[in-house]
Amino acid sequence: MSNQTTKLVPTPGQTVGPFYGYALPFEKDNELLAPGSPGSIRLQGTVYDGAGETVPDAILEIWQPDAEGKIVQKTGSLVRDGYTFTGWGRGSVGYSGVFTFTTVNPGPTEPGAAPFISVAIFARGLTNRLFTRIYLPENEEALATDPLLSSLDPERRKTLIARRDPDGGLTWDIRLQGEGETVFLDFQ
Amino acid sequence: MPQHITTEQLDTDELVPAAEPHAGHLPLDRAIETQADLSAEINAMGEAYARALKDGTPAETQPRLDYPPYRSSILRHPTKSLQHADPETIELYSPAFGHQDVHALESDLTIQHNGEPQGERIIVAGKVLDGDGRPVAGQLVEIWQANAAGRYMHKRDQHPAPLDPNFTGIGRCITGPDGSYRFTTIKPGAYPWKNHLNAWRPAHIHFSMFGTEFTQRIITQMYFPGDQLFPLDPIYQTIVDPDARDRLVAKYDHDLTEPEWALGYNWDIVLTGPKRTWTENEALGAEGDEE
Numbered sequence: 001m002s003n004q005t006t007k008l009v010p011t012p013g014q015t016v017g018p019f020y021g022y023a024l025p026f027e028k029d030n031e032l033l034a035p036g037s038p039g040s041i042r043l044q045g046t047v048y049d050g051a052g053e054t055v056p057d058a059i060l061e062i063w064q065p066d067a068e069g070k071i072v073q074k075t076g077s078l079v080r081d082g083y084t085f086t087g088w089g090r091g092s093v094g095y096s097g098v099f100t101f102t103t104v105n106p107g108p109t110e111p112g113a114a115p116f117i118s119v120a121i122f123a124r125g126l127t128n129r130l131f132t133r134i135y136l137p138e139n140e141e142a143l144a145t146d147p148l149l150s151s152l153d154p155e156r157r158k159t160l161i162a163r164r165d166p167d168g169g170l171t172w173d174i175r176l177q178g179e180g181e182t183v184f185l186d187f188q
Numbered sequence: 189m190p191q192h193i194t195t196e197q198l199d200t201d202e203l204v205p206a207a208e209p210h211a212g213h214l215p216l217d218r219a220i221e222t223q224a225d226l227s228a229e230i231n232a233m234g235e236a237y238a239r240a241l242k243d244g245t246p247a248e249t250q251p252r253l254d255y256p257p258y259r260s261s262i263l264r265h266p267t268k269s270l271q272h273a274d275p276e277t278i279e280l281y282s283p284a285f286g287h288q289d290v291h292a293l294e295s296d297l298t299i300q301h302n303g304e305p306q307g308e309r310i311i312v313a314g315k316v317l318d319g320d321g322r323p324v325a326g327q328l329v330e331i332w333q334a335n336a337a338g339r340y341m342h343k344r345d346q347h348p349a350p351l352d353p354n355f356t357g358i359g360r361c362i363t364g365p366d367g368s369y370r371f372t373t374i375k376p377g378a379y380p381w382k383n384h385l386n387a388w389r390p391a392h393i394h395f396s397m398f399g400t401e402f403t404q405r406i407i408t409q410m411y412f413p414g415d416q417l418f419p420l421d422p423i424y425q426t427i428v429d430p431d432a433r434d435r436l437v438a439k440y441d442h443d444l445t446e447p448e449w450a451l452g453y454n455w456d457i458v459l460t461g462p463k464r465t466w467t468e469n470e471a472l473g474a475e476g477d478e479e
Contacts, residue, residue, distance in 0.1 A: 007319060007320065008317060008318075008319050008320070008321050008458045009249055009432075009435070009458065010249060010250075010319055010458050010459060010460040011406065011408060011435050011436065011457045011458050011459070012249060012250050012251055012408060012427045012432050012433070012435060012436060013250060013251060013406050013407060013408045014251060014394075014407070014408040014409040014423060014424075014426070014427075014436070015251075015258075015261075015423060015426075016394070016407050017394065017409075017423075018342075018344060019332070019334075019340040019342040019344065019345060020332065020394070021342055021344070022332070022340070022341055022342045022343075022356075022358065023330065023331075023332030023357070023358045023394070024330065024332070024396065049263040049264050050262075050263035050264070050267075051263050053263075055264065061405070063278060063279075063282075063283055063402045064278060065277070065278050071277065071278055071281050072284075073281065073284045074284060075284045075285055075286035075287075075288045075289055076286075076288050076289060077283055077285065077289060078285065078289035078290065078328075078360075079288060079289055086283060086284070087278075087283060088283030106278075109276075109277035109278060110277065113276075113277070116278075118278050118279050118402050120402070120405045122407055123264060124260055124264075125258070125260030125261045125262075125263070125264035125265075126253070126261070126264050126265070127251040127252065127253055127255055127258065127261055127265070127423075127426040128250055128251050128253060129405060129406065129407060130266070130270075131279075131402075131403065131405075147274065147276075148271070148273050148276075151271075152271065156268075176263075176264050176265070176266060177263060177264065177265060177266055177267055178267070181266055181267060181268055182266075183268075183271050184266050184270050184271065185270060185271055185272075185273040186269075186270035186271065186272050186273070187272075187273060187274075187275045187279070187403040187460075187461070187463060188460055188461075
């Protein structure tokens with residue numbers, strides 16, 4: 001840390017509450033590229049609470065590199081032109097707790113690195129956002145040497161790795177609490 | 189441009205989960221916890237925290253994920269500690285937003301319809317800074333809020349307060365080169381919710397911010413000074429540290445107040461981090477709003 005800078009105390013987060021639904025969603029918010037376009041896949045999953053019930057009022061954001069592993073720094077996520085991959089999307093769960101994104105398989109950002117999608121989760125009843133990662137299930141070697149995954153016991157590690165669907169898509173569920181609780185991250 | 193929602197769309201009654209503590213005015217047909225019950229829990233947790241602080245426990249700066257007085261959090265908080273991770277690659281960058289994404293007029297919530305909204309017109313302005321005090325330039329700020337009567341234009345809000353056909357309650361802007369943001373809006377009202385009997389939320393504006401790294405992503409709520417509901421509100425009190433709670437309260441600022449027009453409130457937001465080693469250009473603030 002440079003001594004020219006002052007350390008400020010961060011502002012606390014608060015729950016997103018129940019009424020974000022008319023404010024945060026926008027047209028094509030969960031379509032990082034047009035469904036059906038070459039290379040597109042469906043990423044889907046369900047959010048569960050500690051009683052195993054689906055959570056109908058959660059909203060997720062994903063942020064990822066493109067298929068080549070390049071980090072994109074392009075504007076236009078909120079008003080999508082249908083051609084520009086910005087790497088970021090937002091998706092609300094439906095009544096049954098299911099979210100869906102149309103995206104691409106992220107590429108490795110460094111040679112040999114395990115590709116993953118970064119996720120932020122917000123929900124009524126969740127007092128602050130949670131961060132986690134979705135790893136692609138392929139390339140066992142890269143997964144085995146990933147610094148985060150290798151620090152976790154095998155049961156917990158599984159919660160960060162998506163399943164590959166027969167149609168080429170990814171399925172990855174979030175369990176906020178209890179059995180199979182998803183690994184959530186602290187970056188501080 | 190802001191999404192226009194007609195009042196007709198909002199009349200659709202939709203299925204609300206059994207545990208939904210949405211604002212509403214339904215008959216209370218079962219034994220229900222009172223504010224006194226909740227206040228006792230809130231105060232006990234506050235006192236335990238004050239004792240721990242006195243015994244040398246470090247001050248908390250964020251809300252507790254496990255805060256039982258906020259009943260909806262009981263089944264929705266992780267029980268295992270968060271896993272420490274060093275942010276990698278993508279996490280050290282943030283999505284980019286610009287004037288392609290947000291129209292300049294979206295920062296004025298009072299001009300989104302044909303007429304003037306009801307209520308007290310206010311200006312809310314401040315800066316988005318990182319933990320090193322550097323401005324977060326050219327980033328997206330989103331807000332949403334209830335109207336002056338304490339009613340959200342959301343179909344699940346059943347509080348029998350009037351909707352305002354001239355107020356939607358959604359705003360967005362892109363921060364300036366100095367990290368500044370500014371909204372013109374209406375002071376929101378307090379509103380009831382169903383956490384317990386006679387539960388009321390202090391007036392607040394929801395804020396959503398991005399930093400220069402995805403690890404800095406935050407959604408929070410800004411409050412108004414001197415609200416009598418602060419000690420009673422289980423959501424505000426999820427932050428057990430009094431100094432940390434104060435960081436969510438805007439300051440009345442007469443220099444922001446515009447004569448014959450609107451009262452001004454100032455509120456700066458400090459993000460966590462950063463974790464990335466900045467390039468010289470970024471440190472000088474060259475990164476930012478592209479146009």
